[in-house]
Amino acid sequence: MYDSGKGVIEDNQQAVNWYRKAAEQGNANAQYHLSRMYATGEGVTKDNQEASNWLSKAAELGQTDAQSLLAHVKPSQVAAEPRTTRIVKPSRLDAEEAEPPQAESEESNDTGIVAEDDQGSNTPTSCPDNQYALIVNATPATSRIRIMNIQPKYRPGLCLTPRRYDIYVTHRGYHSYRKWTTLKEADVSVNVALKQIAKPKTSSSRPSFNCAKATTRTERTICRNSQLSNADVRLARIYSRLRSSLPKSEAKWLGRQQHAWLKMRDACSDNSKYPQTSTRRLRRADIRGKSKRALRLMRNEIYARHGYIFSDPNLKRYFGNQPWYSGNTTDATKVYYRRLSQIERDNVKLIRRNE
Amino acid sequence: MQKSLRRFFLIRAIFLGLLTVVGSVFWYAKIAAETEWNFSNGMNYYNKEEYVETAQWFRKAAEQGHAQAQYHLGRLYDSGKGVILKHNTT
Numbered sequence: 001m002y003d004s005g006k007g008v009i010e011d012n013q014q015a016v017n018w019y020r021k022a023a024e025q026g027n028a029n030a031q032y033h034l035s036r037m038y039a040t041g042e043g044v045t046k047d048n049q050e051a052s053n054w055l056s057k058a059a060e061l062g063q064t065d066a067q068s069l070l071a072h073v074k075p076s077q078v079a080a081e082p083r084t085t086r087i088v089k090p091s092r093l094d095a096e097e098a099e100p101p102q103a104e105s106e107e108s109n110d111t112g113i114v115a116e117d118d119q120g121s122n123t124p125t126s127c128p129d130n131q132y133a134l135i136v137n138a139t140p141a142t143s144r145i146r147i148m149n150i151q152p153k154y155r156p157g158l159c160l161t162p163r164r165y166d167i168y169v170t171h172r173g174y175h176s177y178r179k180w181t182t183l184k185e186a187d188v189s190v191n192v193a194l195k196q197i198a199k200p201k202t203s204s205s206r207p208s209f210n211c212a213k214a215t216t217r218t219e220r221t222i223c224r225n226s227q228l229s230n231a232d233v234r235l236a237r238i239y240s241r242l243r244s245s246l247p248k249s250e251a252k253w254l255g256r257q258q259h260a261w262l263k264m265r266d267a268c269s270d271n272s273k274y275p276q277t278s279t280r281r282l283r284r285a286d287i288r289g290k291s292k293r294a295l296r297l298m299r300n301e302i303y304a305r306h307g308y309i310f311s312d313p314n315l316k317r318y319f320g321n322q323p324w325y326s327g328n329t330t331d332a333t334k335v336y337y338r339r340l341s342q343i344e345r346d347n348v349k350l351i352r353r354n355e
Numbered sequence: 356m357q358k359s360l361r362r363f364f365l366i367r368a369i370f371l372g373l374l375t376v377v378g379s380v381f382w383y384a385k386i387a388a389e390t391e392w393n394f395s396n397g398m399n400y401y402n403k404e405e406y407v408e409t410a411q412w413f414r415k416a417a418e419q420g421h422a423q424a425q426y427h428l429g430r431l432y433d434s435g436k437g438v439i440l441k442h443n444t445t
Contacts, residue, residue: 011432012432018426018432019429021417025420027422027426033426
């Protein structure tokens with residue numbers, strides 16, 4: 001039994017137990033979170049069926065997150081192909097969740113696609129009985145063609161049994177194409193012309209501030225790199241839009257936060273040993289094979305970055321020698337709950353679990 | 356004599372039944388009030404961001420079957436709040 005005197009120790013299984021109890025009593029929020037736990041396999045064996053069951057229950061009761069999540073999962077996919085029914089992880093909804101970088105140019109965007117289905121064209125093929133060829137003619141020719149609902153890889157003139165197929169064509173720098181096509185009684189060839197992704201207008205690679213006045217190392221780095229400049233412009237635009245939409249007192253608060261963040265960003269640019277611990281969620285691969293000592297350093301570096309003054313003399317000495325470090329509080333709980341971002345908290349938890 | 360005896364038993368049975376009903380109603384009302392009280396206490400602490408106390412009160416209410424409390428307790432476990440993690444060194 002957990003020690004009830006000391007609050008809760010983070011425990012996904014317990015979370016699932018309580019969620020289930022509340023969910024069975026008809027609590028929509030609990031149903032949504034239970035579904036999430038099933039989808040990600042936290043604290044319970046992963047079960048997409050259960051996940052979608054609870055998700056639809058929560059949506060029926062009017063849970064808005066569940067409803068928008070259900071809208072993401074295409075209804076045709078759910079109905080036609082249970083194998084490809086994939087619950088979109090709820091984390092996808094979190095605004096701060098960073099998309100994986102390779103997805104940048106492969107947006108699943110149906111706009112701007114010219115495609116024609118050429119049913120029953122008479123290309124001579126040599127398929128066995130009851131099988132027909134599926135041909136996808138893609139421009140540009142180097143596009144990657146996948147059929148998402150079957151195991152074998154696509155090759156031109158692939159022989160398939162009549163049913164529906166989920167064709168997915170992607171190419172770097174082009175809008176991707178995805179569509180279900182029915183194959184019956186005849187060969188099918190699909191012509192797909194992908195459209196190029198329009199370059200953003202602000203590719204002049206000038207950051208949001210004046211490069212001539214750049215002082216810190218971070219600012220100079222941003223000025224030198226066009227990708228970083230673009231990111232900076234985008235961030236500045238979002239920031240100003242957010243700021244103007246907030247009431248005055250909260251805008252002030254946001255300004256303070258932004259200053260704090262700038263400080264942290266500049267601190268990151270100096271050579272801390274594990275800068276990734278603050279910028280993205282760590283994966284198991286980042287942690288695997290590291291010694292206990294290294295992991296401890298990694299975890300404490302997150303605290304150090306936010307100005308925690310260490311009580312352990314070794315850590316105190318180590319971080320004291322870092323040029324970027326400046327401590328200003330000894331309250332670890334405060335640092336954890338008030339200063340660390342969600343990503344950093346998750347990283348702390350992950351490292352701690354593996355130490 | 357027999358008649359009055361029967362009447363006596365009848366009245367006694369009715370009286371006892373009434374007592375049980377009233378008593379159980381009061382009992383359930385008391386439990387419900389307690390549960391609600393535990394939950395609202397938890398909510399107070401939650402608003403003050405004192406998660407350890409929050410968890411204690413929510414657990415009480417949750418074990419009494421309060422759905423909201425169960426959900427919030429799940430959230431606490433999920434996010435690791437109310438935790439005494441050994442944050443700092445070693």
